Amino acid sequence: MLQLRGIHKTYHDGESELEVLAGVDLELPAGRSIALLGASGSGKSTLLQIAAGLERPDRGTVTVLGQVLGRLSERDLARLRRRDLGFVFQSFNLLPGLDVADNLLFQRRLNRLPDQDDWVRELIDGLQLATLLHRPVEVLSGGQQQRVAIARALAHRPRLVFADEPTGNLHDTLSRQVMKMLIRLVDEAGSALLLVTHNRALAQMTHARVRLAGGRLHAEPESTPEPVSA
Numbered sequence: 079m080l081q082l083r084g085i086h087k088t089y090h091d092g093e094s095e096l097e098v099l100a101g102v103d104l105e106l107p108a109g110r111s112i113a114l115l116g117a118s119g120s121g122k123s124t125l126l127q128i129a130a131g132l133e134r135p136d137r138g139t140v141t142v143l144g145q146v147l148g149r150l151s152e153r154d155l156a157r158l159r160r161r162d163l164g165f166v167f168q169s170f171n172l173l174p175g176l177d178v179a180d181n182l183l184f185q186r187r188l189n190r191l192p193d194q195d196d197w198v199r200e201l202i203d204g205l206q207l208a209t210l211l212h213r214p215v216e217v218l219s220g221g222q223q224q225r226v227a228i229a230r231a232l233a234h235r236p237r238l239v240f241a242d243e244p245t246g247n248l249h250d251t252l253s254r255q256v257m258k259m260l261i262r263l264v265d266e267a268g269s270a271l272l273l274v275t276h277n278r279a280l281a282q283m284t285h286a287r288v289r290l291a292g293g294r295l296h297a298e299p300e301s302t303p304e305p306v307s308a
């Protein structure tokens with residue numbers, strides 16, 4: 079589903095250089111979810127942007143659904159993103175001037191999917207959006223906007239979902255609810271999920287965890303039981 083090979087990225091800022099990614103390899107098959115952990119500034123968002131084709135690596139290849147992103151035209155890349163990818167980023171990028179329902183259905187309509195089906199109803203229920211559907215997105219609270227952004231990202235049942243701290247503004251119960259919907263999409267539709275989170279409990283809900291440090295990915299040791307005190 080997603081394959082990263084030898085990804086390098088260095089940012090240049092005047093005289094100084096910052097090597098953020100120094101040879102990252104990652105394999106994310108269909109039906110699997112991976113949590114990407116790492117200290118603030120370690121390059122998680124950069125890696126996600128590159129994997130999603132929103133930024134180009136200096137070196138290395140990104141393959142999504144068998145297609146090498148660097149070889150796609152802008153048009154084909156845009157089509158791949160619209161049809162097969164779902165993004166939940168820290169900035170919600172909702173469409174002002176439209177209500178919640180129109181925002182939620184935007185990408186489904188671009189893909190000529192019907193407005194209603196069981197999955198859309200489930201998203202509206204699970205993310206508690208039923209009473210908000212006809213409100214303009216501008217008047218929503220941060221947490222409400224985040225829920226709309228999540229529903230919109232998942233509404234067309236993308237095959238590959240990138241989520242960068244998707245539950246930052248939500249309380250614990252709703253965070254777990256969001257994660258459950260993401261995991262269900264992975265389990266039932268055979269999609270794949272790459273999740274950036276600082277939240278350990280949410281990271282434990284994915285199939286595997288990797289940590290970005292020193293520009294490279296390291297397998298995260300599975301948590302060991304507490305030692306028994308004497």
Ligand SMILES: Nc1ncnc2c1ncn2[C@@H]1O[C@H](COP(=O)(O)OP(=O)(O)OP(=O)(O)O)[C@@H](O)[C@H]1O
Binds near residue numbers: 091118123
């Ligand atoms: N466009 C850019 N130009 C220059 N430097 C950048 C750019 N984007 C990111 N950086 C730098 O690259 C490093 C990695 O940033 P990134 O946002 O990928 O980290 P992160 O692990 O996602 O951090 P956080 O957990 O705080 O969101 C940081 O030092 C950041 O300042």
